[in-house]
Amino acid sequence: MTHTASFDGVLDAARQIAGAAVRTPLIESPALNERLGGRVLLKAETLQRAGAFKFRGAYNRISRLTEEEKTRGVVAYSSGNHAQAVAAAARMVGTSAVIVMPADSPKVKVEGVIEFGGEVRFYDRYTESREAIGEEIAATRGSVLVRPFDDPFVIEGQGTTGLEIVEQAGAVGADLDQLLCGASGGGLIAGINLSMAARSPSTRVIGVEPREYNDTELSLAAGERLTYAPPQSPSICDALMSDRPGELTFPINRRLDRVVTVTDAEAAEAVRYAFRTLKLVVEPGGAVSLAALLAGKVETAGLTTAVVLSGGNIDLSLFAEIIEGRFAG
Amino acid sequence: MTHTASFDGVLDAARQIAGAAVRTPLIESPALNERLGGRVLLKAETLQRAGAFKFRGAYNRISRLTEEEKTRGVVAYSSGNHAQAVAAAARMVGTSAVIVMPADSPKVKVEGVIEFGGEVRFYDRYTESREAIGEEIAATRGSVLVRPFDDPFVIEGQGTTGLEIVEQAGAVGADLDQLLCGASGGGLIAGINLSMAARSPSTRVIGVEPREYNDTELSLAAGERLTYAPPQSPSICDALMSDRPGELTFPINRRLDRVVTVTDAEAAEAVRYAFRTLKLVVEPGGAVSLAALLAGKVETAGLTTAVVLSGGNIDLSLFAEIIEGRFAG
Numbered sequence: 001m002t003h004t005a006s007f008d009g010v011l012d013a014a015r016q017i018a019g020a021a022v023r024t025p026l027i028e029s030p031a032l033n034e035r036l037g038g039r040v041l042l043k044a045e046t047l048q049r050a051g052a053f054k055f056r057g058a059y060n061r062i063s064r065l066t067e068e069e070k071t072r073g074v075v076a077y078s079s080g081n082h083a084q085a086v087a088a089a090a091r092m093v094g095t096s097a098v099i100v101m102p103a104d105s106p107k108v109k110v111e112g113v114i115e116f117g118g119e120v121r122f123y124d125r126y127t128e129s130r131e132a133i134g135e136e137i138a139a140t141r142g143s144v145l146v147r148p149f150d151d152p153f154v155i156e157g158q159g160t161t162g163l164e165i166v167e168q169a170g171a172v173g174a175d176l177d178q179l180l181c182g183a184s185g186g187g188l189i190a191g192i193n194l195s196m197a198a199r200s201p202s203t204r205v206i207g208v209e210p211r212e213y214n215d216t217e218l219s220l221a222a223g224e225r226l227t228y229a230p231p232q233s234p235s236i237c238d239a240l241m242s243d244r245p246g247e248l249t250f251p252i253n254r255r256l257d258r259v260v261t262v263t264d265a266e267a268a269e270a271v272r273y274a275f276r277t278l279k280l281v282v283e284p285g286g287a288v289s290l291a292a293l294l295a296g297k298v299e300t301a302g303l304t305t306a307v308v309l310s311g312g313n314i315d316l317s318l319f320a321e322i323i324e325g326r327f328a329g
Numbered sequence: 330m331t332h333t334a335s336f337d338g339v340l341d342a343a344r345q346i347a348g349a350a351v352r353t354p355l356i357e358s359p360a361l362n363e364r365l366g367g368r369v370l371l372k373a374e375t376l377q378r379a380g381a382f383k384f385r386g387a388y389n390r391i392s393r394l395t396e397e398e399k400t401r402g403v404v405a406y407s408s409g410n411h412a413q414a415v416a417a418a419a420r421m422v423g424t425s426a427v428i429v430m431p432a433d434s435p436k437v438k439v440e441g442v443i444e445f446g447g448e449v450r451f452y453d454r455y456t457e458s459r460e461a462i463g464e465e466i467a468a469t470r471g472s473v474l475v476r477p478f479d480d481p482f483v484i485e486g487q488g489t490t491g492l493e494i495v496e497q498a499g500a501v502g503a504d505l506d507q508l509l510c511g512a513s514g515g516g517l518i519a520g521i522n523l524s525m526a527a528r529s530p531s532t533r534v535i536g537v538e539p540r541e542y543n544d545t546e547l548s549l550a551a552g553e554r555l556t557y558a559p560p561q562s563p564s565i566c567d568a569l570m571s572d573r574p575g576e577l578t579f580p581i582n583r584r585l586d587r588v589v590t591v592t593d594a595e596a597a598e599a600v601r602y603a604f605r606t607l608k609l610v611v612e613p614g615g616a617v618s619l620a621a622l623l624a625g626k627v628e629t630a631g632l633t634t635a636v637v638l639s640g641g642n643i644d645l646s647l648f649a650e651i652i653e654g655r656f657a658g
Contacts, residue, residue, distance in 0.1 A: 025354035030378050046608040049359050108605070275648075276437070279375040279610040279641035312608035319604075320649035 005152035005248060007198040010159035010191060013060040017160060020059050020092060022048050026168035026306075031277050036293055037301040041174060043165050046282055046312030050112060052239075053161050053188055053310050054078075054085035054148075060157030061146050062089040070095040072142040077101070077123075077130035079238050080109030081311050082148040087118030098143065100134045106238060106283075106315045126232070149187030150246040159191025165306050166199045176203040179306040180289035180298065183207040183216045183259065184242040186249030188310060193255050203306075204257035206298060208288040210237040210264065216245050217259035225250050236264045236318065236327075239285030239311055260298060262291040268322045270294055271314070275323045284322075286311035334481035334577060336527040339488035339520060342389040346489060349388050349421060351377050355497035355635075360606050365622055366630040370503060372494050375611055375641030379441060381568075382490050382517055382639050383407075383414035383477075389486030390475050391418040399424040401471040406430070406452075406459035408567050409438030410640050411477040416447030427472065429462045435567060435612075435644045455561070478516030479575040488520025494635050495528045505532040508635040509618035509627065512536040512545040512588065513571040515578035517639060522584050532635075533586035535627060537617040539564040539593065545574050546588035554579050565593045565647065565656075568614030568640055589627060591620040597651045599623055600643070604652045613651075615640035 003009070027042045045053035062074060073096035076086040083099040090097035097118040101110060102125040113120055123133055138145040147154060162179075169176050179196065181189045189207055196203050207216055213235055215228040227244040235241055245253065262270075267284040270291035274282040282290070289307045292298050298305070321327045332338070356371040374382035391403060402425035405415040412428040419426035426447040430439060431454040442449055452462055467474040476483060491508075498505050508525065510518045518536055525532050536545055542564055544557040556573040564570055574582065591599075596613040599620035603611040611619070618636045621627050627634070650656045 022357065022359065025356065027354065027376060028351065029376070030351065044608075047356060047358070051606075051608055275610055276645070277380075279373075279380055281604055281608040281610060316605070316652045320653050323645045324649050 003152045005155040005190070005194060005252065007194045009152060009156035010163055010194050013056070013153070013156040014160045014163055016063060017056055017059050017157060020063070021056050023164060024048055026165060028172070029278050039174060039304040040293065040300065041169055041306045043161060043306060043308045044280065045161060045308060045310050046280060046286060050084040050088045050116070051311055051313045052081035052085065052286065053158055054081040055088060056160050057154035057157030057187060058082065058085035058146060059089040059092070061151060061153040062086065062095070063093050064153065065093065065095065065144060069144050073097060074146050075100070075134055075137045075141070075143045076146045076148065077134040078148050079241065080105045081239055081313060083118065084109060084112040084116060084313070086146050087113045087116035091117045098137055100130050100137070104234065106313065108313050108315050112313065149185030150248045152248065155187050155191045155249060157191070158188040159194045161188065161308065162192035162195030163199065166195065169306060174304050176200055176306050177303040178204040178206055178298070180206045180208055180292055181308040182240055182285060182288045182310055183209050183253070184240040185246045186216060186253050187246065188308070190249035190252040193252050197255065205255070207253065207256050207259040208292045209259055209261050210235040210240050210267065210288065211261040213237070213241050214259065214261050215242055216253065217261060219245050219250060220254065220256065220259060237267055237285035237288060239283065240288065260292050262288050262295060262297065266291040266295045268327045271322050280309065281312045281314065281319070282309050283311050283314035332481045334484040334519070334523060334581065336523045338481060338485035339492055339523050342385070342482070342485040343489045343492055345392060346385055346388050346486060349392070350385050352493060353377055355494060357501070358607050368503060368633040369622065369629065370498055370635045372490060372635060372637045373609065374490060374637060374639050375609060375615060379413040379417045379445070380640055380642045381410035381414065381615065382487055383410040384417060385489050386483035386486030386516060387411065387414035387475060388418040388421070390480060390482040391415065391424070392422050393482065394422065394424065394473060398473050402426060403475050404429070404463055404466045404470070404472045405475045405477065406463040407477050408570065409434045410568055410642060412447065413438060413441040413445060413642070415475050416442045416445035420446045427466055429459050429466070433563065435642065437642050437644050441642065478514030479577045481577065484516050484520045484578060486520070487517040488523045490517065490637065491521035491524030492528065495524065498635060503633050505529055505635050506632040507533040507535055507627070509535045509537055509621055510637040511569055511614060511617045511639055512538050512582070513569040514575045515545060515582050516575065517637070519578035519581040522581050526584065534584070536582065536585050536588040537621045538588055538590050539566040539569050539596065539617065540590040542570050543588065543590050544571055545582065546590060548574050548579060549583065549585065549588060566596055566614035566617060568612065569617065589621050591617050591624060591626065595620040595624045597656045600651045609638065610641045610643065610648070611638050612640050612643035
């Protein structure tokens with residue numbers, strides 16, 4: 001593949017996904033502004049098709065399949081949000097999808113894949129390689145492998161989030177000092193970096209990771225992609241448990257102003273705040289940027305800050321535990 | 330008071346509340362559209378300041394107080410959402426608020442009033458008259474009583490919801506066949522009727538009530554305001570437990586196409602659906618219009634339907650019960 005992710009590609013993706021993806025609202029909460037002493041604009045990708053930003057990239061890739069490729073279906077590996085997005089996009093364009101998912105994926109994400117007509121193949125997060133399984137299925141069936149972040153069309157699709165943020169902020173007279181976004185493989189934040197570099201270059205883009213899964217922070221500090229041995233215990237931020245930055249995303253994400261990290265307890269507090277005050281359902285991995293603000297990890301007073309709420313697919317049992325304060329993070 | 334609620338008043342209210350109230354998004358969910366076979370646009374008043382549409386009317390009234398009136402404060406009676414809205418608006422304009430609330434109000438609503446700096450006076454829903462208590466406090470202190478619906482400025486403030494729906498629907502190319510909105514005292518739906526009559530007269534406006542608190546349905550059928558003896562058991566739709574339509578709102582609401590009713594179990598199912606699929610936190614009383622659609626009480630196939638999600642202030646224990654399916658409606 002000779003295509004390289006670029007801002008022109010983001011603009012093309014915006015045309016490609018129009019009508020299929022939701023142009024999600026940029027929400028402002030007076031209560032949050034007052035608490036933080038600045039202006040905060042929340043990009044609610046929780047309201048995206050299939051409940052997370054992932055649909056943008058998946059649809060941008062899958063809707064470009066040839067008719068011949070469609071007969072052989074797609075395959076993807078994912079902790080859950082990319083999984084649902086690929087299943088949803090595949091159904092919309094009339095092809096089939098096999099999704100390789102960790103056996104301990106949130107139930108809501110597995111159910112989502114099945115509801116969208118996807119076929120699920122479980123693997124053990126600690127003993128098997130999802131990449132190897134995905135590539136084997138792709139080879140056997142002749143299917144196209146839709147990577148969760150190391151694909152230029154996927155990065156460009158996610159980048160439309162940033163494009164919309166700039167447009168919507170402009171429409172409400174906001175000039176963005178900074179933008180916070182979670183980082184795992186780094187596809188979303190890379191796409192957003194492409195958009196911000198072109199359309200709002202003075203906005204500082206800040207990555208946010210779970211404290212125990214900070215491979216992007218460590219890699220940026222080292223100046224190279226580190227493969228990081230994550231702890232054996234999972235984070236409640238299941239969407240952000242990557243062990244190294246992407247090959248295509250990392251060079252783009254060198255442009256990040258910095259990376260900050262949040263604990264599981266801080267992510268849970270953001271989920272609870274979003275429920276109680278914002279009236280939004282956000283999954284822990286989708287709430288890390290908000291968590292960073294609420295925990296005071298990034299200065300907000302007197303500034304205008306955009307925050308991506310990247311996904312809302314959370315198991316009801318965990319959600320109930322968190323909002324009732326029973327979660328011990 | 331010689332002021333009569335009118336569409337000109339709604340336009341004036343829109344100017345009055347601009348910058349203070351949130352212009353809430355009109356949200357579209359592909360999953361909901363697919364389920365109902367039509368186009369559904371959700372006006373998310375859950376995202377309004379203080380978590381419900383009530384702020385619009387309260388601010389439109391309270392921001393018009395004279396400096397002299399402000400020194401004597403305001404008083405209001407309310408099951409909770411109007412209570413919080415009055416407290417929030419009073420604080421913003423620099424006056425004090427005493428709120429008369431039922432002793433069994435949702436905790437989240439009482440806490441909201443206190444957080445906004447309001448003073449709470451509890452009463453017993455079954456043995457005391459909130460109107461009498463409110464009027465006595467107003468008389469003793471010389472405070473302005475801010476009625477929850479029988480006030481033209483309050484009706485006009487709520488009517489801005491309808492104005493925004495028409496504008497926002499137009500911006501996404503939607504022509505509204507029908508609009509569903511909950512009815513209690515009838516302030517919101519009366520204000521919306523004023524806006525729709527002026528700006529989208531062919532849109533059918535349909536009221537929705539809890540099955541056991543259908544005073545508007547019965548009054549419209551009788552052709553006059555009936556005072557209805559509600560059951561001794563409360564509904565989970567605490568925001569909609571009125572015993573008769575308002576004096577000012579009822580004449581306006583004669584224009585309703587019809588009223589449909591939903592059970593507590595149907596309202597709970599809508600809360601659960603909003604959590605799981607829409608990723609929105611909606612209180613039962615705020616979810617009745619969505620409930621009516623999900624329960625098939627109103628035809629949606631091939632139509633464009635606007636739905637008001639009127640509030641999101643729900644106690645976390647009830648929310649957890651509902652989403653986990655433990656609620657026995």
